[in-house]
Amino acid sequence: MFAWDQQSQSDAPDQQFVEHGLPAVPHVLIIGGGFGGLSAARRLRAANVQVTLLDRRNHHVFQPLLYQVATATLSPGDIASPIRWILRRQHNLRVLLGEADSIDVARRRVTLADGATMDYDYLILAPGARHTYFGHDGWAGAAPGLKTLEDALEIRRRVLLAFEWAERESDAAEQQKLLTFAIVGGGPTGVELAGTLAEIARHTLRGEFRSVDTSRTRIVLIEAGPTILATFPEKLRTAARKSLARLGVAIRERTAVTAVDAHGVTLATGERVDARTVVWAAGVAASPITRTLNVPLDRSGRVVVNKDLSVPGHPEVFVVGDAASFTHQGGVPLPGVAQVAIQGAAHAAANILRKTAGAATEPFQYHDKGNMAIIGRGSAVAVLGHLQIAGFAAWCLWLFVHIFQLIGFRNRLVVMIQWAAAYMTFQRSVRLITNRNDSSRLES
């Protein structure tokens, strides 16, 4: 089916990687299997191009539900699907596992971390973002972020382990430290984590411990900017603050963090929050591969793209999603949300098809479909055009939209069951401490 399929049979044995030969049709390389990469691949389904999708994971993760893996409600398998399974029926496409390391735009060649190379005619770069510690990389060990399934399992491990060790702790001060959770960053992820952790402490774990009163759990949500949920209107932020307060979450706005270690965080006010578990939900930066393009980047490492999403000086290279900085006339750059990646990637793929047909590319127009965040049981906020809703209705909408967007009927069914059971029983079904010496003490 592919030129390189033929070739692979006769390749020299020492060649580690199946290179494509001279393609009869243009070769489109997509880097990244997130929302952007999948959207681009699908847009190219019926096109007369050869497509390769490269990702360093074998699975696509439905990132909006990652915090539910971190908080023991869902299993990794519930929110992730193998990329090659998702795209199995797309016969002009192959999926390869590998990590893109650098891009040589002059030679139109991508080099992988293992040294293999891949040539392209068109490149769609959708590598996503990573969390960043704003220059304090040393904080990473004490304050894991939440971008991958492994991150989510690590946060889950630390949260559950903190309660286990509190049960074995006889020193009251140390026990309270174990029962204190600091969440740095008041965006949707931080708010969702804080709300869910509060519910776990108050309801899920109630009655299971003998030395610990889990209702003494303290959750502190710290935001450096002027407000939590900055992208939402003030009316909804007020509703969110009320919901969080009802759950017992302490909110610290306009409060930067100046130090993080295994025993807590220090705030810009000089105040110290003693906490054995710190989660980082503040700030993301584009994947470092953007640097190898040698084109202008913004402060977060994002490529400042042209109106048609191509890279300045390289009309055959497009950057989409969290790695791109795109600004509508006079506005702020588009946010790092799934819809921006999905729409941008489809637009970039369409522009490639325009080019292969000899036509001019068209500028990207983003259509804002809305914005929502969940706070806790029966509580969420949502903006849909001019509509602003908070509370139970927003929560139902959130559930519906997220179930609907999940990939695969079985995942939808299983997630619905898990949510229904969690709602009815307050239980979380995936309270497993796994990985890395399970019985080890939290690092000091």
Add this chain to the structure above:
Amino acid sequence: MFAWDQQSQSDAPDQQFVEHGLPAVPHVLIIGGGFGGLSAARRLRAANVQVTLLDRRNHHVFQPLLYQVATATLSPGDIASPIRWILRRQHNLRVLLGEADSIDVARRRVTLADGATMDYDYLILAPGARHTYFGHDGWAGAAPGLKTLEDALEIRRRVLLAFEWAERESDAAEQQKLLTFAIVGGGPTGVELAGTLAEIARHTLRGEFRSVDTSRTRIVLIEAGPTILATFPEKLRTAARKSLARLGVAIRERTAVTAVDAHGVTLATGERVDARTVVWAAGVAASPITRTLNVPLDRSGRVVVNKDLSVPGHPEVFVVGDAASFTHQGGVPLPGVAQVAIQGAAHAAANILRKTAGAATEPFQYHDKGNMAIIGRGSAVAVLGHLQIAGFAAWCLWLFVHIFQLIGFRNRLVVMIQWAAAYMTFQRSVRLITNRNDSSRLES
């Protein structure tokens, strides 16, 4: 509620572990939260004793379904539950996370890996077994076994990664090595793994790869003893061999393995099986903590227990499950299966209650409820008393028994859905490669 709950409030701050004071009622310490430990705990539910259950994991694993985690059908959370959740309503019991390191039977004291100590009046030792490489510990890296959730995820990672790398491999011989899976050990676990891997290669992955023909996958099941499924009658073994052959599994009986490395296994015949993935399903040994009892052990490190399951010379210490060697008059030692652990642990707990009531202990009698193994889609073997069945009926029985025995309504429901979907679509829902540098090449 506990004496030590009172004390824990006033403990010296430097004391790392909440010690129980002088108990008003006997303190029963259970080591292990597997089938045995849970059974013992439940038997002591209404008794006037204080119970502590210690495990190095926070979760109980339903081991008979572990191979389905290794083969991407179920998520870890589907077959595991937090021990403290399972026993939450048992008010005379506390659950502690910690790894027992040694037992001082003279002082009736257990020392944990982190140095903490726990005193007991009665001890029920149910630590289970680990896989053993019969002195070849160097084989562990190349041939992981299947005893924990981490083991299962590691096998899943290797199996899925092998196909991914085969897709990127241009050398036909290396590709075939990546598509060859050697399973060492022809007991139920080995048979179940072999059958499921064959189905994954033939059905699940079909059509998803572009360079690889997954039907070329080779699965070799190697058994040193005279036959696979040695504990089953020959009639059922014949049926199992036929089912495996139909799935394309090559069976090598009476064939010991003499060497294992990252490129395959060497057989006693001198033959070499080139395989990039080797799974160890041969041989288990009791947890090494049995050695610290300083009592006679059998070849597998199991404690040769008295008729009442107590340890010779220590009537207050009982050993049950995979760590005990118990022989009915003239017979072979009881096998390392769940029913032996469940019945033995309940009996040991009952004997402790007899002793606290001043009565004599009673000898253990094992009631064999049957034996079953699944081979593949619609195929299993089962022995129930004088009844021997194979094929679809045995398979239905297997499904029913295992669903029924799972802990928790939600787990049952979710597992049923996963199985129904897997049966109807041939799909496996948890095909995720996670942990340890996902894009790394299989170790050489």
